Amino acid sequence: MSRLVIVSNRVALPQESRAGGLAVALNAALREGGGLWFGWSGRRMREASGTLHEVRDGDLRFVTMDLSNEDHDAYYSNFANRSLWPMLHFRPDLVDYTRETHAGYQRVNALFAERLAPLLREDDTLWVHDYHLIPLGRYLRERGIGCRMGFFLHVPLPSSDLVSALPGHRELFGALGAYDLVGFQTRRDVERFRDYVRLFGEGHALEGDWLANSDGRRFRARHFPISIDTAGIAAQSAAGVRRTSVRRLRASLGDRALAISVDRLDYSKGLPDRFRAVSRLLERHPQHRGRLTCLQIAPASRSDVPEYQTLRRELAELTGHINGRHAEPDWTPLRYVNRNFSHDVLTGYYRIARLGLVTPLRDGMNLVAKEFVAAQDPQDPGVLVLSRFAGAANELGGALIVNPYDLDGVADAIDTGLGMPQAERIQRWRAMMDTLEHHDITRWRRSFLDALAATDG
Numbered sequence: 001m002s003r004l005v006i007v008s009n010r011v012a013l014p015q016e017s018r019a020g021g022l023a024v025a026l027n028a029a030l031r032e033g034g035g036l037w038f039g040w041s042g043r044r045m046r047e048a049s050g051t052l053h054e055v056r057d058g059d060l061r062f063v064t065m066d067l068s069n070e071d072h073d074a075y076y077s078n079f080a081n082r083s084l085w086p087m088l089h090f091r092p093d094l095v096d097y098t099r100e101t102h103a104g105y106q107r108v109n110a111l112f113a114e115r116l117a118p119l120l121r122e123d124d125t126l127w128v129h130d131y132h133l134i135p136l137g138r139y140l141r142e143r144g145i146g147c148r149m150g151f152f153l154h155v156p157l158p159s160s161d162l163v164s165a166l167p168g169h170r171e172l173f174g175a176l177g178a179y180d181l182v183g184f185q186t187r188r189d190v191e192r193f194r195d196y197v198r199l200f201g202e203g204h205a206l207e208g209d210w211l212a213n214s215d216g217r218r219f220r221a222r223h224f225p226i227s228i229d230t231a232g233i234a235a236q237s238a239a240g241v242r243r244t245s246v247r248r249l250r251a252s253l254g255d256r257a258l259a260i261s262v263d264r265l266d267y268s269k270g271l272p273d274r275f276r277a278v279s280r281l282l283e284r285h286p287q288h289r290g291r292l293t294c295l296q297i298a299p300a301s302r303s304d305v306p307e308y309q310t311l312r313r314e315l316a317e318l319t320g321h322i323n324g325r326h327a328e329p330d331w332t333p334l335r336y337v338n339r340n341f342s343h344d345v346l347t348g349y350y351r352i353a354r355l356g357l358v359t360p361l362r363d364g365m366n367l368v369a370k371e372f373v374a375a376q377d378p379q380d381p382g383v384l385v386l387s388r389f390a391g392a393a394n395e396l397g398g399a400l401i402v403n404p405y406d407l408d409g410v411a412d413a414i415d416t417g418l419g420m421p422q423a424e425r426i427q428r429w430r431a432m433m434d435t436l437e438h439h440d441i442t443r444w445r446r447s448f449l450d451a452l453a454a455t456d457g
């Protein structure tokens with residue numbers, strides 16, 4: 001059997017727990033079959049990039065690479081997260097592009113290829129992840145690596161008009177033609193990719209899910225919605241409610257209902273609009289005053305990036321403003337926590353919540369939405385309020401689907417969710433849980449790798 005080699009910027013080393021769906025999902029996927037995981041070490045050094053570290057855990061091998069401060073700054077904090085991330089999340093107004101940081105991104109991708117190539121075998125299956133590493137496949141091919149290569153984009157792909165506004169887009173997105181299979185989260189992302197290839201791309205779209213790159217070499221593009229370890233999370237949450245931290249949260253609520261949100265502190269997640277929607281709820285539906293506690297867990301993310309610093313300041317101010325306006329001496333509507341929690345605790349929190357509030361402005365998938373569903377008590381499940389702009393909305397039709405820009409609509413959905421009869425809650429939850437039980441992380445991994453194995457190579 002071919003060895004699986006996963007490459008991603010973020011690697012979840014054994015015993016490491018941090019926010020971010022990619023690392024959570026790949027960890028679950030790799031543990032199933034063993035293999036090698038290659039990526040950034042998480043260390044920024046004063047000296048040059050490229051030092052490798054290795055950790056073994058059973059039949060898993062983790063090889064990570066240090067980056068210099070300068071490379072990390074150009075590749076991750078700037079080009080990946082100030083040029084690509086905002087563009088891919090439909091925010092051209094936030095794109096900050098320079099040729100220098102673009103060159104740094106290409107340089108780090110070339111270095112990934114240089115360090116990874118000697119570790120590869122001819123019959124490996126290589127699976128590259130996300131917008132940090134789009135050109136890696138092309139650099140590896142230039143080094144003569146001929147093994148099967150797949151790429152998965154965890155974030156959305158916007159329309160060609162937006163993509164084509166990024167300087168150098170042809171070279172960057174044309175590099176996807178070096179892979180044998182390119183995976184996206186949703187069908188719409190695939191459609192937009194095919195449109196892009198047709199209108200601007202190096203290469204052309206063929207019949208079915210086939211495309212041809214600029215050399216005429218054929219590759220495929222399909223959607224593979226990422227998922228979670230559904231059974232594992234259900235079991236974890238049932239046990240989680242007995243944890244001290246979960247019991248303490250429940251005790252602190254008294255007889256108030258809990259609405260929970262869990263997001264990296266990122267502008268794509270729509271936190272300011274969500275907080276305003278909670279404020280709107282208390283105006284439109286005053287019966288919830290003193291009866292509802294909204295808990296927002298928002299671990300800091302990409303703190304070197306100015307847009308994230310601005311958002312953090314904005315949210316601190318907005319929380320103070322909303323609580324100052326609505327709170328009573330014995331009640332505050334919003335609890336806002338900038339800390340990272342382990343899955344054991346989070347799943348217990350989800351289970352005692354009456355409502356999961358997941359309202360990103362754009363999100364590739366949003367695993368929190370799926371985790372919230374999997375963590376519910378089957379006899380007394382909570383309700384999910386979910387943005388139509390999260391990839392997860394395509395599969396979780398049992399949620400109350402909202403437009404996060406429509407604050408009145410979000411407020412009304414919260415009200416509907418809090419008042420929903422038990423029979424309807426069970427019916428909606430069962431439909432979503434059936435989907436997640438059928439389509440879990442194992443199935444995601446297998447369907448991608450089976451499709452990759454079925455390409456010409």
Ligand SMILES: O=P(O)(O)OC[C@H]1O[C@H](O[C@H]2O[C@H](CO)[C@@H](O)[C@H](O)[C@H]2O)[C@H](O)[C@@H](O)[C@@H]1O
Nearest residue numbers: 010020021022130154155226363364365366367
């Ligand atoms: O690595 P960071 O910069 O700390 O960011 C964390 C991850 O955020 C993004 O996650 C995406 O992948 C999820 C799983 O497919 C998906 O559910 C979510 O919608 C995406 O936003 C990013 O794409 C990852 O590369 C980061 O590691």
Ligand SMILES: O=c1ccn([C@@H]2O[C@H](COP(=O)(O)OP(=O)(O)O)[C@@H](O)[C@H]2O)c(=O)[nH]1
Nearest residue numbers: 018019020021022024264340341366367368
């Ligand atoms: O304090 C936290 C906050 C989030 N997460 C996890 O981080 C992932 C977030 O993934 P999602 O797809 O929702 O968004 P992303 O952060 O990848 O954009 C989920 O598995 C969360 O359970 C976590 O472990 N601890």
